[in-house]
Amino acid sequence: MDVRQIPKVDLRNISAGYYEIGTDIPAGTYALDIDRPSDDYDVAYINILDDRYNRKDSLNLFNEEDPYEYRASEGEKIYISSLVGTMSFKEKILVPKSITLSKPSLSLLVSQTAQLKATVYPNSAINKSVSWTVGDPRIATVDVKGNVKALKAGRTTITATADGDASIKKSIEVTVTNIVPTSLKLSKSALNISNNQTIKVTATVAPGNAANKTILWKSSNSRVAKVDSKGNIKGLENGSATITATAKENTKVMKTVAVKVSTKTVKVNKSSLSIMAGKTGALTASVSPSDSTDKTVKWKSANTKIATVDSKGKVTGKLKGTTTVTASVKGAKDAKVKVTITAPVMEKSIKVNKTSATLLKGKTLALSATVSPSNTTNKTVKWKSSHTKIAKVDSKGKVTAVGVGTAKITATTVNGKSSVTTIYVPYSKSLSAGKWKAGKNLPAGRYKITTKSGSGNLFIADNSYDRYVNEILSNEDDGYSVTAVTTDIKSGDSIEIAGLDSVQFTKVSHVKSNTLHAGYWTVGKDIAAGRYKITTPSSAGNLFIYRGDHLLVNEILSNERDDYMVTSVTTTLKNGDRINISGLNKVDFTKK
Numbered sequence: 001m002d003v004r005q006i007p008k009v010d011l012r013n014i015s016a017g018y019y020e021i022g023t024d025i026p027a028g029t030y031a032l033d034i035d036r037p038s039d040d041y042d043v044a045y046i047n048i049l050d051d052r053y054n055r056k057d058s059l060n061l062f063n064e065e066d067p068y069e070y071r072a073s074e075g076e077k078i079y080i081s082s083l084v085g086t087m088s089f090k091e092k093i094l095v096p097k098s099i100t101l102s103k104p105s106l107s108l109l110v111s112q113t114a115q116l117k118a119t120v121y122p123n124s125a126i127n128k129s130v131s132w133t134v135g136d137p138r139i140a141t142v143d144v145k146g147n148v149k150a151l152k153a154g155r156t157t158i159t160a161t162a163d164g165d166a167s168i169k170k171s172i173e174v175t176v177t178n179i180v181p182t183s184l185k186l187s188k189s190a191l192n193i194s195n196n197q198t199i200k201v202t203a204t205v206a207p208g209n210a211a212n213k214t215i216l217w218k219s220s221n222s223r224v225a226k227v228d229s230k231g232n233i234k235g236l237e238n239g240s241a242t243i244t245a246t247a248k249e250n251t252k253v254m255k256t257v258a259v260k261v262s263t264k265t266v267k268v269n270k271s272s273l274s275i276m277a278g279k280t281g282a283l284t285a286s287v288s289p290s291d292s293t294d295k296t297v298k299w300k301s302a303n304t305k306i307a308t309v310d311s312k313g314k315v316t317g318k319l320k321g322t323t324t325v326t327a328s329v330k331g332a333k334d335a336k337v338k339v340t341i342t343a344p345v346m347e348k349s350i351k352v353n354k355t356s357a358t359l360l361k362g363k364t365l366a367l368s369a370t371v372s373p374s375n376t377t378n379k380t381v382k383w384k385s386s387h388t389k390i391a392k393v394d395s396k397g398k399v400t401a402v403g404v405g406t407a408k409i410t411a412t413t414v415n416g417k418s419s420v421t422t423i424y425v426p427y428s429k430s431l432s433a434g435k436w437k438a439g440k441n442l443p444a445g446r447y448k449i450t451t452k453s454g455s456g457n458l459f460i461a462d463n464s465y466d467r468y469v470n471e472i473l474s475n476e477d478d479g480y481s482v483t484a485v486t487t488d489i490k491s492g493d494s495i496e497i498a499g500l501d502s503v504q505f506t507k508v509s510h511v512k513s514n515t516l517h518a519g520y521w522t523v524g525k526d527i528a529a530g531r532y533k534i535t536t537p538s539s540a541g542n543l544f545i546y547r548g549d550h551l552l553v554n555e556i557l558s559n560e561r562d563d564y565m566v567t568s569v570t571t572t573l574k575n576g577d578r579i580n581i582s583g584l585n586k587v588d589f590t591k592k
Contacts, residue, residue: 011091016044016083021076029124030089033067038084040064045082051075061087071124094124096162099170106158106174108140108150111209116146118160118170127164134158140174150176153211178211181247186255191233192289193225194264194331198234199291201257203245214248225259235261262289266297266329268313273325274340275307275317276377283313283337285327294330301325307339317341344377347413352397356422359391359401360506367397367421369411384410391423401425427507433500439491447505449485451475456499462490467520470582473500477585479539484585486511486519514589518582524575532589534569535559541583543569552577557584 009024013036019025034044040063048057048070056076061068069092072078080087102117120128132142136156142148148158155175162168187202205213217227221241227233233243240260247253268285275281287295299309303323309315315325320343327335349372359365371379383393391407393399399409404427412418429442433456438444449458453475460469467487474481486508489495497503510525514532518541523529534543540558544551558565570592573579581587 011089013086014080014089015086016080019078019080021072021078022074025072025078025089026091027072027074028126029069029071029092029094031067031092032061032070032087032089034061034063034065034083034085034087036086036088037063042085043082044080044087047079047081049077049079051077053077094122094126096120096125096127096164096168097122099130099160099162099168101160101170101172103172105172106148108148108174108176109179110150110152110176110211111179113147113149116142116148116158116160116172118146120162120164120168125164127162129163130160131163132158132160134174139176148174150174152176153178178249179207179209180249181205181210181213181253182207182250184215184245184247184253184255186245186257188257188291189255190258190260192260192262192291193233193235194289194292195235195237195261197264197292198232199293201231201233201243201245203231203255205247205253210249212249216246216248218244218246219259220244224261233257233259235259238262260289264289264292264329264332266327266332266335268327268335268337270337272338272340273315274342275315276342277317277319277344278377279317279344281315281317281339283309283315283325283327285313285329285335287329287332292331296329298328299325300328301339306341315339345373345375347371347376347378347415347417348373350381350411350413350417350419352409352411352419352421354421356424357399358424358426358508359399360428361401361404361425363401365399365401365423367393367399367409367411369397369419371413371417378414380414382412384412386410390425399423424509429505430502431495431497431505432502433497436495436497438489438493438495442489442495442505444489444491444493445507446488446509447486448508449473449487449503449505450483451500451503453502454500455481456497458485458500458503459496459498460487460489460493462493467493469519471518473503477538482518482583482585484517484519486517486521488520514591516579516581516587516589517585519580521579521581523573523577523579527573527579527589529573529575529577531572531592532570533592534571535567535588535590536584537586537588539584540565541581543584543587544580544582545571545573546578546580547574547576557587 021027042063044061046059050056098121100119118130134142139154139156140150142158153176157171158174159171183206185204203215219227219241224239225235225241227243238261243257245255266285266287268283273281285297299313301307301309306319306321306323307315307317309325320341322340325337325339351370353368369381383397385391385393385407387407390403390405391399391401393409404425407423409421410418451473455474458471458473471485472481536557536559538559543555543557545553555569556565561567
């Protein structure tokens, strides 16, 4: 087999074979004819396939038959077989005969656009493109795609001409009209102005592309206010007038401005002001009418040694006496205020809300100070700590405990009056579950014992068992345990903690109170001597009172009557008596 590349297909001399439309044979309309047969019986079998190789059509073309018209489309395949001679593909040129346009006429507003579409007939015309022209390019333009844009009011024609035959044309008339105003907006709907004052009111016409935006202005009372062609409104005399703005091109579109003309005035919020030396007072000025210009207020004090005034009307008292403060505005009568400056009220005393306080290390306490008398001119307070390594204080009286010991916090007035608060920061230590020895694991001293969470057992005993603590210690009052135990702990005492992760031992002094809780207490140190009725508001526990070696009271004290308990004990306490409370969170000693 001899395979060779052939030159470009000669449409006048095509032999049997396989051809592609668009590659071998240009798309178009052809007359197929066997014009060079090998003999009188030569025949061409023709199959036409689409771009997916599906058969679209087939035909048998015999010698001496009339030519067959075939419209070849891009991508088709044509297969010719049985032909011994050759045949020709004569292109059949079809020219346009007529044009129709998508619109019979066109009406546009200035700057509006529209698209025209042209259809060329017959459908078999090879060249269906058109060229667009406009009669008067000042009125409208048209581009190669038939897009028309209106430029100015008037009439013209748009013409589509067939590129295949320039004699084939179609024209339509285009009418362009101006865009007229449809609405109007003014920068002001009302004005309050003074005599001889001018304010410009701006008119905005919509739509923005309206051809004529001219506005006609008119005043209903030209003696009170007049207006020029640019919207400048001038007040002439006191009274009222209505200014009307009308669109020239559409008189139905209009807006009004209500104008009131009045004398310019300035008023101060107070006719007199009384303040202390060293203090300030505020004056405010209002200027009317509201739309008047040059509304800046200038303030002035007649005697700056008595009082000064700033640009915002803030008056500062200097010395005892009187002066006049004047508010001035250009074009208005001055407004005057009588200012009286009184002597300052000096500080006579200062008192802090606490005389003493116990504060654990790391904790804070907010102190407050009251300066007397209540109308003191300067109530500034300065705070100071005597020992900043024990307790420090900020400028607002907030105290922070930073070390163990005692510090005095002093609050002082400007003129030297002072008040002192004693801050005691006790020693505190936490012990976990286990056995401990006082003097080794914990310094000797008087302690208040608590726990932050949980519930467990606390045992404390000395060698002689003179002081013995056996309590269920808890962080909450559940009726079966105590939340605090206060007792003296001496070197050598045994401490045992069970069931608790952390127990806090905080050093305390004697309380001197009529309400006691679980622990050991001494009359004369923790409670004054006297005759008392002893009760508890909740739960039940043991109450022991010793006088020397003698057991004075041994009772189970309860808040409820019971055959085995008492609800109160009345006895006389003497200095040196020892009180032991067990199992109770609160015991009240009421004097008889």
